[in-house]
Amino acid sequence: MDKSVGIVSAQCAWFDTPLTFRSGAVLPRYELVYETYGTLNAQGSNAILICHALSGNHHVAGYYAGDEKNLGWWDNMVGPGKPINTDKFFVVGLNNLGGCHGSTGPASIDPLTGQPYGASFPVITVQDWVESQARLADLLGIKKFAAVIGGSLGGMQALQWSLAYPERVAHVLAIASAPRLTAQNIAFNDVARNAILTDPDFHGGNYYQHGVVPTRGLRLARMLGHITYLSDDVMADKFGRALRTDQLNYGYEVEFQIESYLRYQGDKFAARFDANTYLLMTKALDYFDPAHDFGGDMNKAFSRAQADFLVISFTTDWRFSPQRSREIVQPLLHNRRNVSYAEIDSAHGHDSFLMDEPQYMDVMRAYLDNVAKECAR
Amino acid sequence: MDKSVGIVSAQCAWFDTPLTFRSGAVLPRYELVYETYGTLNAQGSNAILICHALSGNHHVAGYYAGDEKNLGWWDNMVGPGKPINTDKFFVVGLNNLGGCHGSTGPASIDPLTGQPYGASFPVITVQDWVESQARLADLLGIKKFAAVIGGSLGGMQALQWSLAYPERVAHVLAIASAPRLTAQNIAFNDVARNAILTDPDFHGGNYYQHGVVPTRGLRLARMLGHITYLSDDVMADKFGRALRTDQLNYGYEVEFQIESYLRYQGDKFAARFDANTYLLMTKALDYFDPAHDFGGDMNKAFSRAQADFLVISFTTDWRFSPQRSREIVQPLLHNRRNVSYAEIDSAHGHDSFLMDEPQYMDVMRAYLDNVAKECAR
Numbered sequence: 001m002d003k004s005v006g007i008v009s010a011q012c013a014w015f016d017t018p019l020t021f022r023s024g025a026v027l028p029r030y031e032l033v034y035e036t037y038g039t040l041n042a043q044g045s046n047a048i049l050i051c052h053a054l055s056g057n058h059h060v061a062g063y064y065a066g067d068e069k070n071l072g073w074w075d076n077m078v079g080p081g082k083p084i085n086t087d088k089f090f091v092v093g094l095n096n097l098g099g100c101h102g103s104t105g106p107a108s109i110d111p112l113t114g115q116p117y118g119a120s121f122p123v124i125t126v127q128d129w130v131e132s133q134a135r136l137a138d139l140l141g142i143k144k145f146a147a148v149i150g151g152s153l154g155g156m157q158a159l160q161w162s163l164a165y166p167e168r169v170a171h172v173l174a175i176a177s178a179p180r181l182t183a184q185n186i187a188f189n190d191v192a193r194n195a196i197l198t199d200p201d202f203h204g205g206n207y208y209q210h211g212v213v214p215t216r217g218l219r220l221a222r223m224l225g226h227i228t229y230l231s232d233d234v235m236a237d238k239f240g241r242a243l244r245t246d247q248l249n250y251g252y253e254v255e256f257q258i259e260s261y262l263r264y265q266g267d268k269f270a271a272r273f274d275a276n277t278y279l280l281m282t283k284a285l286d287y288f289d290p291a292h293d294f295g296g297d298m299n300k301a302f303s304r305a306q307a308d309f310l311v312i313s314f315t316t317d318w319r320f321s322p323q324r325s326r327e328i329v330q331p332l333l334h335n336r337r338n339v340s341y342a343e344i345d346s347a348h349g350h351d352s353f354l355m356d357e358p359q360y361m362d363v364m365r366a367y368l369d370n371v372a373k374e375c376a377r
Numbered sequence: 378m379d380k381s382v383g384i385v386s387a388q389c390a391w392f393d394t395p396l397t398f399r400s401g402a403v404l405p406r407y408e409l410v411y412e413t414y415g416t417l418n419a420q421g422s423n424a425i426l427i428c429h430a431l432s433g434n435h436h437v438a439g440y441y442a443g444d445e446k447n448l449g450w451w452d453n454m455v456g457p458g459k460p461i462n463t464d465k466f467f468v469v470g471l472n473n474l475g476g477c478h479g480s481t482g483p484a485s486i487d488p489l490t491g492q493p494y495g496a497s498f499p500v501i502t503v504q505d506w507v508e509s510q511a512r513l514a515d516l517l518g519i520k521k522f523a524a525v526i527g528g529s530l531g532g533m534q535a536l537q538w539s540l541a542y543p544e545r546v547a548h549v550l551a552i553a554s555a556p557r558l559t560a561q562n563i564a565f566n567d568v569a570r571n572a573i574l575t576d577p578d579f580h581g582g583n584y585y586q587h588g589v590v591p592t593r594g595l596r597l598a599r600m601l602g603h604i605t606y607l608s609d610d611v612m613a614d615k616f617g618r619a620l621r622t623d624q625l626n627y628g629y630e631v632e633f634q635i636e637s638y639l640r641y642q643g644d645k646f647a648a649r650f651d652a653n654t655y656l657l658m659t660k661a662l663d664y665f666d667p668a669h670d671f672g673g674d675m676n677k678a679f680s681r682a683q684a685d686f687l688v689i690s691f692t693t694d695w696r697f698s699p700q701r702s703r704e705i706v707q708p709l710l711h712n713r714r715n716v717s718y719a720e721i722d723s724a725h726g727h728d729s730f731l732m733d734e735p736q737y738m739d740v741m742r743a744y745l746d747n748v749a750k751e752c753a754r
Contacts (some may be wrong), residue, residue: 023627123627183612183635184604190636191600194643197629198593200577216575223568224601227561235560241666248664250400250500252574252656255663258560259567266571279629286632287625289618 005037005079005086008062008072010102013139019097019132022287025122029111032136033102034058034094037078038086040141046375047142048084049133050074050093051150051157054225054281055273057101060093061086076356083364084149088372092140097132098124098280106276107208117276119205124280126153126288130160134168146375147171147368151353152320153281156288159328163290166306171371173364175312176353178324179298179331180289185319188228189282192221196275205276218275219266226265231316231349302331308338310367312360314352315345340367382414382456382463385439385449387479390516396474396509399664402499406488409513410479411435411471414455415463417518423752424519425461426510427451427470428527428534431602431658432650434478437470438463453733460741461526465749469517474509475501475657483653484585494653496582501657503530503665507537511545523752524548524745528730529697530658533665536705540667543683548748550741552689553730555701556675556708557666562696565605566659569598573652582653595652596643603642608693608726679708685715687744689737691729692722717744 010033019027035058040047050060052073061078063071078084078091095103098121106121137145148169150158155177161169181189196202199217203210227235239258254260290301309332313325322343332339342363346352352360387410396404412435417424427437429450438455440448455461455468472480475498483498490497514522525546527535532554538546555562573579576594580587604612616635631637667678686709690702699720709716719740723729729737 021627023625025627180618182609183616183618183633184607184609186618186633187600187604187612187635187639190633190639191597191604193629194600194640195572195597198597220568220572220575220597223564223571227564227568230561232559232561235564239560241557241560241563248400250398250402250660250664252570252660256560256563256567258564262564262567263571283627283629287627 003080004071004075005062007065008035008037008059009064010035010058012102013136015132015135017135019128019135021122021128022125023123027097027104027122030097030104030132031102032094032097032104032132034092034136035060035062035072036140037061037091038089040090041375044141044143045146046088046372047090047092047137047140047145049137049145049148049161050078050084050091051129051133051148051154052093052096053150053152053154054278054285055269056154057099058093058095058103059101060091074354077361077364083361083368085368085372088375089146089368092136092142094133094136096129098277100274100277105274106205106280107274116206116208118208119276121276121280123283126156126160126284127164129157129284130164133157133161134165137168143168145169146371147173149173149175150177151175152177152350153285156285159290160288162305162307162309163301166304169307170374171310172307173310173312173367174325174328176314176317176320176325176350177311177328178320179327180291181286186286188224189286192224193279193282195220195224196279202275207275213270214275215270218273218278219270221278222269222273223262223266226262228319229350231318231347233316234347234349237347298327298331299334302335302337305332305335305337310340310342310363312342312344312353312363314349314357314360315343316347317350317352319350380457381448381452382439384442385412385414385436386441387412387435389479390513392509392512394512396505396512398499398505399502400500404474404481404499407474407481407509408479409471409474409481409509411469411513412437412439412449413517414438414468415466417467418752421518421520422523423466423749424514424517424522425466425468426514426522426525426538427455427461427468428506428510428525428531429470429473430527430529430531431655431662432646433531434476435470435472435480436478437468451731454738454741460738460745462745462749465752466523466745469513469519471510471513473506475654477651477654482651483582483657484651493583493585495585496653498653498657500660503533503537503661504541506534506661507541510534510538511542514545520545522546523748524550526550526552527554528552529554529727530662533662536667537665539682539684539686540678543681546684547751548687549684550687550689550744551702551705553691553694553697553702553727554705555697556705557668558663563663565601566663569601570656570659572597572601573656579652584652590647591652592647595650595655596647598655599646599650600639600643603639605696606727608695608724610693611724611726614724675704675708676711679712679714682709682712682714686717687740688716688718689730689740690720691726691734691737692720693724694727694729696727
C-alpha cells in the first residue's frame with residue numbers, strides 16, 4: 001500500500017453544447033482537461049470527483065512519463081491503498097473551466113475573435129463549475145458519484161454538487177472549507193485582485209496581446225495568500241524573527257527569513273500561473289453563497305441536499321476556521337442529513353488539508369473505506 | 378469637562394547636532410514638528426509625550442484656526458478633563474523623524490544635494506526616534522516625563538523610552554502593542570512594502586523628481602493594513618456580505634460593501650501619505666526588538682527599566698493580540714516592575730486604541746489621575 005498511481009496522462013474532453021453561466025454569459029464551446037485513476041466498476045458506482053482549490057488543477061496524483069518529480073498535488077491522499085484508494089475507486093480530477101492548465105480559460109483562443117479571451121472570459125461561479133463537471137461526468141458515463149471531494153474552494157464545489165445534483169452524489173467531503181466567505185475573506189481577495197488589476201502590465205486583462213504579464217500584481221497576490229494559508233504559530237516556529245544573514249542590513253532587501261520565503265513563493269507562482277485565472281478563482285470564492293437565493297437562510301438552502309457529509313476543519317486554520325465548517329454542519333443537521341464532523345488538531349493552518357496529518361488521513365481513510373463498501377454492494 | 382483643547386498650532390524645532398542612526402547612517406541636521414497642550418508646571422514634572430503609530434503625526438488634539446473639522450487623531454483621549462488631562466498635564470505630540478507631516482523625512486530637501494532625500498533617507502528605528510524625542514525634550518526643558526504613551530508602534534516607542542532613558546520616564550503606557558513583531562506581522566509588512574517597491578512609479582524611492590507618486594502600491598499597502606486593523610467580527614457586523622447595489626454584477630468593479638470601504642480607505646490614504654515614510658514606518662516596526670542585543674532574552678532586555686507600566690490590550694485585536702501584550706508584561710514582572718495590565722473587551726480589533734471604549738477610557742483616566750497626583754506632590 002501507499003504506492004503512487006504511477007505514470008498518468010491528461011485527457012481532454014470537448015463540449016460543443018453552449019454553457020450559460022450564472023452571470024448570463026454564454027460559452028459556446030469549451031474543453032476540459034482531466035485525469036482519471038483506477039477503474040470504473042461495471043455498475044459505474046465507484047467514481048469520485050476531486051475538485052481543486054484556487055491554484056490547483058487536474059494533476060491530482062501520479063506523475064507524467066519522464067517527469068517523476070512533478071507529483072500530483074494530492075498524491076499523498078490519492079493512490080493505491082491511500083485514503084482515496086484507487087484500488088477501489090475510479091478517481092476523476094479536472095482543471096476547472098477558467099483555469100490555466102489546459103481547460104478553456106482566459107488565455108485560450110476565443111474562436112470568435114482569434115485572440116485570447118482575456119478580459120472577455122466571463123466571471124465564473126462555483127455553480128458554473130459544477131455544471132461543467134456534470135457534463136464531464138455524463139461523458140465519462142458516471143450517473144452518480146460515490147463521493148465528491150474538495151478542500152477550500154474545492155469544498156465549496158463539493159457542497160454545490162449536493163445542491164445542484166442531489167441525486168448524483170452519495171457523499172460530499174468538504175475539507176477546510178466554508179459555506180460562504182466572510183467580509184474579511186472578501187477583503188483579502190479584493191486586495192489580491194487590486195494588486196493584479198492595477199498592475200500596469202495587466203492592460204485591462206488583455207496582456208497576452210501586449211507580450212507582457214502582470215507579474216508584480218500576481219506575485220503580491222500570492223504573497224498575501226500565503227500569509228493566510230499558514231498559521232501564525234507555524235510561521236513563528238518555522239521562521240520566527242530569524243535573519244537571512246547574520247546581521248541587520250537596514251535596507252529593503254530581504255532581512256528576515258520569512259520575507260525570503262514569501263518572495264520566493266510569490267515569484268514561483270507568478271511564473272507559472274495566469275493572472276486572469278487568479279482573478280476568476282477569487283471571484284468564484286466571493287460569489288459562492290448557497291443561501292443567496294434563499295434570503296440568506298442557509299437552512300433553506302441545504303434543504304435540497306440528499307448526500308451524506310464528512311466535514312473536516314483544522315484548529316489553526318484562520319482563513320476558513322473551524323467555525324466556518326460548523327456553519328456547514330449546522331444547516332445539514334437542521335435538514336437531518338448524516339453528517340460526520342472532524343476538527344483536526346494541526347499546526348499548519350489552512351494548508352493542513354494538503355498535509356500528511358495522521359489524524360486527518362485516518363478520518364479520510366475510515367470514511368472512504370465505508371464508502372467503498374457501499375459501492376461494492 | 379470633555380472639552381477640546383481648542384485651537385492649536387504646530388511648532389518647529391531645529392536640531393544642528395548630527396544624529397547617528399542605529400544603522401550607522403548620520404543625519405547632520407533635522408527638524409521636528411510638534412504640538413503642545415496644557416502648561417508645564419514649575420518643577421517640569423507634568424509632561425507627557427504621545428508617540429504616534431504608523432500613520433499618525435503631531436496633531437494629537439484640538440484643531441487649527443479656520444479648520445475646526447481637522448481634529449487631532451487622539452482628540453477623544455487628550456484634552457481638558459479627558460483621560461490625558463491637559464488641565465493637569467503638559468502634553469507633547471510630535472511628528473516622528475522620517476515622517477511626512479513636517480518633520481524631516483524622505484520628501485524633505487537634503488541640503489547636501491538640493492534634492493529630496495528619497496531613497497537616501499536612512500532606515501530609521503524606534504531607538505533613533507526615542508533619541509530624537511529626547512533631544513526635543515531637552516529643548517522643551519523636560520528632564521523627565523511623567524509618562525510616555527503610545528498605541529501600536531507608538532507603544533514600542535514608549536517601551537523603548539524605559540530602556541534608553543530609564544531615569545527620564547516615570548510611567549510608560551503601552552497600548553495595543555507588542556515587544557517585537559512575529560513572523561506573520563513581518564510578512565504583512567513585507568507584502569505592503571513590496572506593493573510600493575514594485576510600483577513602477579516608485580523609481581527606487583526617488584519618485585519626487587519624476588513628478589509621480591507610487592499611488593497604486595501605497596493604496597494596496599493601506600488596504601491590506603486596514604484588514605489587519607479591524608477584527609473579523611466587526612467587519613462581519615459592519616459589512617458582512619452586503620452588496621453595493623441590489624444585484625450581483627459579475628465583474629471586477631466593487632461588488633460588496635467591504636470592497637468599497639477598503640478601496641476608499643486606500644485611495645484616501647494614498648492621496649495624503651508619503652510612500653517612503655510608509656516604508657520607513659514598517660521597517661521600524663520590523664526591527665524593534667529590545668531582546669536583539671540580549672541573545673533574544675526579553676527578561677534581560679527589560680532589566681534596565683525603572684518606570685511603572687500600564688499595558689493595555691483589546692480582545693479582538695489580532696494584529697497585536699492580548700498575547701503580545703502579555704509578552705510585555707511578563708519580563709516586566711520578572712524584573713519586579715510595577716505593572717498594571719488591562720485586557721479590554723472590545724469588538725474593534727487593533728483600531729480599538731483609537732476608540733471611545735468606556736472601559737478603556739476609564740482605565741486610562743484612573744491610571745493617569747494617579748500619575749497627576751504624583752506630579753503635584
